[in-house]
Amino acid sequence: MAEDVSPELDTRAWIRGIPALTGTPPNAGATQNDPAEFPSTPSALFLTWLRQAVDGGVAEPHVCALSTVDNEGIPDSRFLILKDVGDRGFWFSGSARSPKGVELKANPRASLAFYWRESGQQIRVRGVVREGGEPVRARDFVERSVTARAVATASRQSQELADSRDYERAVAGAVDSIEADPAFVSDDWRAWCLEPESVEFWQADPGRRHLRWLYRRSSDGTWTVTTLWP
Numbered sequence: 001m002a003e004d005v006s007p008e009l010d011t012r013a014w015i016r017g018i019p020a021l022t023g024t025p026p027n028a029g030a031t032q033n034d035p036a037e038f039p040s041t042p043s044a045l046f047l048t049w050l051r052q053a054v055d056g057g058v059a060e061p062h063v064c065a066l067s068t069v070d071n072e073g074i075p076d077s078r079f080l081i082l083k084d085v086g087d088r089g090f091w092f093s094g095s096a097r098s099p100k101g102v103e104l105k106a107n108p109r110a111s112l113a114f115y116w117r118e119s120g121q122q123i124r125v126r127g128v129v130r131e132g133g134e135p136v137r138a139r140d141f142v143e144r145s146v147t148a149r150a151v152a153t154a155s156r157q158s159q160e161l162a163d164s165r166d167y168e169r170a171v172a173g174a175v176d177s178i179e180a181d182p183a184f185v186s187d188d189w190r191a192w193c194l195e196p197e198s199v200e201f202w203q204a205d206p207g208r209r210h211l212r213w214l215y216r217r218s219s220d221g222t223w224t225v226t227t228l229w230p
């Protein structure tokens with residue numbers, strides 16, 4: 001595949017030799033797999049899986065990849081932290097002036113993907129992102145540490161940083177302002193909710209007979225669940 005492979009290191013063979021899907025399904029085989037018995041909403045099943053993941057020692061199960069597209073239709077992905085899940089959807093936060101914030105404003109269609117290595121589980125959420133109201137974004141902001149608030153306030157996130165001293169100075173100045181006014185909320189901070197239209201749950205099987213279920217939202221707001229070929 002790669003044309004510049006050196007004879008000393010066969011990169012393809014080396015990568016192929018790295019183990020994958022080494023996790024153990026929760027409850028070793030006792031995973032409920034009849035969609036007729038699934039909860040009526042994907043957020044309820046997500047919370048069940050998340051609780052099992054936390055109890056089973058999955059590291060950082062609330063880290064997920066957010067994918068957006070820019071105004072030329074070119075996709076981009078980055079990891080972030082899930083902040084909440086409820087009937088409305090999946091919440092995350094960041095700066096409205098960041099590339100993801102600008103992209104979401106222009107095109108709110110997005111997806112989130114989770115991979116839990118230890119339990120061999122993947123969850124994919126697709127839908128439309130809407131901004132949370134003032135109290136939600138303010139609470140999210142003030143719950144962050146002083147340093148995290150200062151970085152969020154001072155940072156021109158994802159722009160070129162020509163001199164790292166500019167960053168140090170900007171953050172130090174923002175720390176001083178936030179300590180003087182702990183209720184301060186950056187105008188740029190957003191809490192976003194991905195309101196799902198479909199959510200797919202994927203469970204690895206040690207025998208490679210992986211299990212997949214897809215929740216799809218109907219026009220009346222109710223959900224149907226189907227089993228997918230692996």
Ligand SMILES: Cc1cc2nc3c(=O)[nH]c(=O)nc-3n(C[C@H](O)[C@H](O)[C@H](O)COP(=O)(O)O)c2cc1C
Nearest residue numbers: 063078079080081093094095098099100101157158
């Ligand atoms: C584990 C992890 C968690 C992160 N959490 C967040 C987050 O909650 N919000 C955020 O804006 N960026 C978060 N980031 C940084 C983003 O991945 C990204 O670098 C940043 O938001 C700029 O993305 P953009 O240029 O696409 O807007 C996190 C990165 C990692 C690796």
